Every structure is written in C-alpha cells, then in structure tokens.
Amino acid sequence: MVDVNDVCDWVGSDTYVELLEFLRIGRKVAVNDEPVAEILLGHDVNKMNAASVSIADLKKVAENKHQFLDFFSAKLRLINGTENEQEGKCEEDDDDVVLKLHPFYKNFLNIYLIELCLLVSKPELLDSYLKAIRIPSSKKYASQLRVAYKSIL
Known part of the structure; x- marks a missing residue:
C-alpha cells in the first residue's frame, strides 16, 4: 500500500523529475x-x-x-474530443466555458504512469x-487506452 509520503517522495524523485522535464521539452507541456x-x-x-501498483x-x-x-501522445490523440464523455456530461448540459488555462500540477503524470503500468504488466486489472476510480464509460475508455498502447508497440 502506498501513502501520501511515498507519493510526495516519488514526485520529487530524480526519475519522476527527469520524465517531467523530458515531457516539458518533448511536448512543451506547461507544469506548475x-x-x-x-x-x-x-x-x-x-x-x-x-490499481495495486507500487x-x-x-x-x-x-x-x-x-x-x-x-503512450502519452497516442492517448491524447485518441481521447481528443471525448472530454464530455469522460466527465459524464449529458447532451442537455450547457457547454463549458474556459476562463483560464492553468499549467498542470507536477503530479499529473501519475495517472498516465498507472495506466501504462497496467497496460504493460497487469492488463487484466x-x-x-x-x-x-469511477471513470464514466470506463469500458470505452479502457478500449481507447488499449488502442493507444497497441499503437506504440
């Protein structure tokens, strides 16, 4: 089992920081x-x-x-335009209005790492x-993740 201190140490670790910098440079991702x-x-x-990952x-x-x-790039390409499905938004809901875009928090890579970890070593989970974790339309999203992963093999 992982705790907050473990995750805090992980986000500050050399491996995580190097990956974050690699993404900042390679994909010009803005990070807070x-x-x-x-x-x-x-x-x-x-x-x-x-996810039962360490x-x-x-x-x-x-x-x-x-x-x-x-994987990061393939996933973003595949899910582009499906944000409303992932948020569980209904057709009759009003459109979102973006007031300001903020940079990602440093820990944002964890969700991508968890998904990739599962696809690589525990796809059955x-x-x-x-x-x-209550992802709306989770079966469809899982299918999209599998397609993104297969596209990079």
Missing part, C-alpha cells in the same frame, strides 16, 4: 512548479492503491521515457481499476 497540495497527492494514493512499478515504467512519451 509549486508544491503539490496534499489532497491531490491523496487522490494519487487512492488510484495507485486501487512506486517501484511506476518507476520501472517511467524509466522508459520514449515509450511513455509515445485495467477495467476493474477504471471502474474503481
């Missing part, structure tokens, strides 16, 4: 350099525990920077993980 709030790290803890599992996936970058 302020410390990550404990509540956000708590969400990561819940996701890691729901920091060591994530580190192993993170060390293959090129595979991660390819992907569906139950997505359902456990």
